[in-house]
Amino acid sequence: MEKDGGVSDAESKPDSGVPDVPATSDDTPEVLNKALSGLSSRWKNWWVRGILTLAMISFFFFIIYLGPMVLMMIVLCVQIKCFHEIITIGYSVYHSYDLPWFRTLSWYFLLCVNYFFYGETVTDYFFSLVQREEPLRILSKYHRFISFTLYLSGFCMFVLSLVKKHYRLQFYMFGWTHVTLLIVVTQSHLIIHNLFEGMIWFIVPISCVICNDIMAYMFGFFFGRTPLIKLSPKKTWEGFIGGFFATIVFGLLLSYVMAGYRYFVCSVEFNNDSNSFTVDCEPSELFQLQDYILPSVLKSLTGWTTVKLYPFQIHSIALSSFASIMGPFGGFFASGFKRAFKIKDFANTIPGHGGIMDRFDCQYLMATFVNVYIASFIRGPNPTKVIQQLLALRPDQQLYIYNSLKAHLTERGLLGALEEAA
DSSP states (O other): OBOGGGOBHHHHSOOOOOOOOOOOOOOOOHHHHHHTTTSOHHHHHHHHHHHHHHHHHHHHHHHHHHOHHHHHHHHHHHHHHHHHHHHHHHHHHHGGGTOSSHHHHHHHHHHHHHHHHHHHHHHHHOHHHHHHSHHHHHHHHTHHHHHHHHHHHHHHHHHHTOOTTOHHHHHHHHHHHHHHIIIIIHHHHHHHHHHHTOHHHHHHHHHHHHHHHHHHHHHHHHHOOSEEETTEEEEEHHHHHHHHHHHHHHHHHHHHHHTTOHHHHSOOEEETTTTEEEOOOOOOGGGSOEEEEOOHHHHHHHOOSEEEEOHHHHHHHHHHHHHHHTHHHHHHHHHHHHHHTTOSOSOOSBTTTBSHHHHHHHHHHHHHHHHHHIIIIIOOOOHHHHHHHHHTSOHHHHHHHHHHHHHHHHHTTHHHHHHHHO
């Protein structure tokens, strides 16, 4: 619609770039409202959060039972919901200026980025499946070119959508979309990478963050007196310290239980014989009990000289420490974001908890750390992946590699020694 002089509403409205987002409403189920009506708001919130937390933990155990591929789909669903919650905040501003294509382009870029990351993951972890199927082999070969072409199309659509006098706001929202993609999609992609290394690398870090969140809340609720940070006035030092020690103990116990099961410690692989995804292997030394000599202080306290532990439990201390010390900064970052836009929660999806993003703000930071930790201290060369890639080469290329490897082993004296031993 145009006003006098042929000036549209979009052009006449000032380009402030500051969102005016309505506050979220109380969406606590009526059943809980009635049951808890006699309690103060503080205790009512405590019970609502507790009941919903138990429900979410039960659902978490259920999807673990369903297996890694279902977990991957759940991660994708969570990613989409988190993206939706953040983009909706921006859209409430952008839509008020009646400017075109923001929501369409945001979801289009989400599709492009997911196509790129999931394509890379499938090619990396399930190379034999990709090489077996002709359509997948073609998509894999030209994957990056297709991904770039898709993104370039979206880039051109954005340029064509620019409206006079609102360039600043439109570029602001373009940056909003890309930062959201960086935070949400990239981190969820790393979570899936961790999952494929073995479900224990997915479950233990996530559980440590959940444990720290719960225990910090509990210690803060009952003992909290000293404010921790201005961004989150309800966070206290008592909760922070209590959550730290509780999470370390929880991580050690959970790791001990899970490290004894192949289902949790083996990486996800595609079995050509059964034509299915499998989780079965011979556990590495990381998941085999070993004797550790206790420090003198612990010897005097416990009377034990040695203790049997899984090496993974030692690594779990690093994971628990990060979840307790650095993980909360993801929540502080989200709190600062919400304060900047004058909202209480990202959404009202979960009563007493806010939106999905409110529950996963710390998880994304944890996912990056776990991925870096595995690459730096755990993962080594994978002979299985190398062999799969060699089998995909032409026969002459395979022979060249065979002769080169044979000459190298002979030169080092290894091949002759092996032949003599045989």
